[in-house]
Amino acid sequence: MNSIKKVKSQQNLKLLKVKSISPIEGHSKKRVDWLLKKICDEGVWKVPVKVEKTKFLLMDGHHRFEVAKLLNLTFIPVELFDYSEVEVFSLRKNRKVNVDIIFKNHEEGIIYPYKTAKHNFKSSNKSFEGISLNELK
Template identity: 40%
Template sequence: MASSYRLFDPRLLVPTEEVDFSRVDDLEATILSDGRWLEPITAHRDAHFVMDGHHRLTVAKRLNLTFLPVVFLGYEQVEVTSWRPGETVTPEEIFTMARSGRLFPPKTTRHVFKPAISACDVPLEHLGYTMRSDSLSASFPSFQRSILKRNSR
């Protein structure tokens, strides 16, 4: 299975799961600290709904990225299970949920990629990221902001 990514507009991706916003906050801080996007999102090649990467997609939208590394696949290439013991999820159920506009709870679907999806390494600037004055206060705890202000004097 080829797992090369292409840059794609994150606004055209369709989420199918809710996210844990504390996880989104942590992930956003890591991505901003790195200044790079290191893991592509996987999405269905025709319907554009997210298979894996809902938290990353939420970060991309928060950062107002123009592009996002995305690997597009079909279900003949992916095994679907659930993170929840005793629960099963099928591709048909995922299609139904995606088309309805409703979302599964966080960590419901588990997409298994064999072989694993390759990492990427894309500078945030290549994805359309520009530092906003409000992103400094939103991205760093207050003690880090005070250090940055002190060092910029």
């Protein structure tokens, strides 16, 4: 079964199966709890996560990804990127971050600690209209 569905009338956005996405770094449980309440109160998913398009590595949106898992969502709105379109660097002086290391870590099942890898996106879809949580189940 295909892991990707198109989002109606919203260019460059897809619905990706949550279970097909691999995080590259950790997260803050406190932030996840706060975001879970916010998203549940709104009943709408307003911000897509950013995912690498070949291996479905989670580039940005680790807290939202954790919320999707807690809500047992089947799909999550995503923007797909190639690493050639994205600048990546480390937020920590003692940790090296680059595309090769990210892919190697993925192959070895290693994720960076929370707040290590930073991605700068040259282009991003700012026109996401949001999608009901019921549509993501």
